[in-house]
Amino acid sequence: MQTHPTVVIGAGPYGLSVAAHLNAARLPTLVFGKPMEFWQGMPHGMKLRSAWSASSLSAPGGAYNLDSYRTAIGAPQQLPIPLPFFIDYGLWFQRNAVPDLDPTYVESVTVDGGGFRVGLVDGRTVSAGRVVVAAGIDRYAHVPGFASRLPESVASHTRAHHDFGLFRGATVAVVGGGQSAIESAALLHEAGAQVELIARGPIRWLKLHDYRGPGRRLLYAPSDVGPPGLNWLLHFPLVFRRFPVRTRKAITRRAVRPAGARWLIDRVVGQVRITTQTEVLRATHEPKGVCLQLSDGSTRLVDHLFLATGYRPNVQKLPFIPPSLAGRVRQRDGFPVLDRWLESSVRGLHFVGGLADHSYGPICRFVSGADVAARQVTASAARTPAR
Ligand SMILES: Cc1cc2nc3c(=O)[nH]c(=O)nc-3n(C[C@H](O)[C@H](O)[C@H](O)COP(=O)(O)OP(=O)(O)OC[C@H]3O[C@@H](n4cnc5c(N)ncnc54)[C@H](O)[C@@H]3O)c2cc1C
16 A cells, blocks of 8 residues: 655646546655646747647546547647647646645755655645656756856857847847757747747758548557667657667757747748858857857857757755755766666656657657656556555
8 A cells, every 4th residue: 555645746748647547546746836837938939849648638538638628629630739728728728637736846856764855935835656757858958168157148048048039130140950940940930039940950850740531540659769670669768768768869860950940931931041060169258249250150140049969867956855865866978877667766756858858769758758658657566565
């Protein structure tokens, strides 16, 4: 008999999916965090890159998926999925599958006997037999060295922006070549900014990705991560995790290499200046803005530098896990090394979402990986006697 509950930290797609499965299995569960909070900070006007089949949260039997939501509210399928629709869906999922959520933040997790003690920011503490870290990647926004000394008023990670209308009339350089960079460039341009997109490599487009014909299932697994040929492998992370580390890294690099959705082409090409195969070498704060020195020898003076430079998850940087506990988590490149149950080397401590990427593959960076994560964690909680 489980004496202490499983505590789930975070109420994004992963935390909510894990909690939905634990609840359905009638395992005592406490979930902390504000539902869909990370998504609520994403840019106005953004659309999801992931396909409809890859954007449902997970509950047993496919309950509360996007199709049920669409039916419940009587809305047509919208593609690409608009951000507000997805946020509303996530909140609806929470109300139905995880109604007993507590929006308080977790402040600390410490080992307590055979289990854990979880401290909340309001001073309460709870005992947990198991802890599932589903805290997302928000805190890992990567600021490259050339921008690290610039004030946020002139250089900021895309993560910091919700309302691009603030940049109307400004000159903005967007650094990066992935979906976030390209969509930010489109949204900034549409908001009235004068935009240049600067990418280290080429700008690639996912031209096949929108194909909805009869061969779709051969080309793309429902989880929709990676190019044709690789995505069916990534769809099965329990198989993928058995590959040697070097192979996994090579596949991951290819699977998530920077690229933009096809529906962005017309909104960017011919609309904003695009400079490819060019790196920013230096960026200096000057009275009239930010001066960029580029690897092709040219310079730019812009009002604002947008850094669409990704996220670098690192288990050591979780503020609620003290160094003494983080040090006991076996790691590789900052990622916890996880077993098939997404359990770390600290018994009862699981990681889902972006932090599971090293063990479970790039599917963990996307909503579609929440299904397998939720099933595995729940199976582990059901089979292992808790403390
Ligand atoms: C611009 C952008 C676009 C994206 N588009 C897509 C897309 O189209 N499709 C897709 O599949 N993925 C997309 N992603 C990736 C997406 O972020 C992940 O798929 C998804 O958010 C992962 O869910 P999660 O639950 O792990 O993390 P999150 O959604 O980040 O949820 C984690 C939650 O934990 C909470 N939390 C953190 N610390 C604590 C604490 N101490 N106590 C309590 N709660 C805490 C946070 O508030 C947050 O709400 C996109 C990412 C970005 C940045």
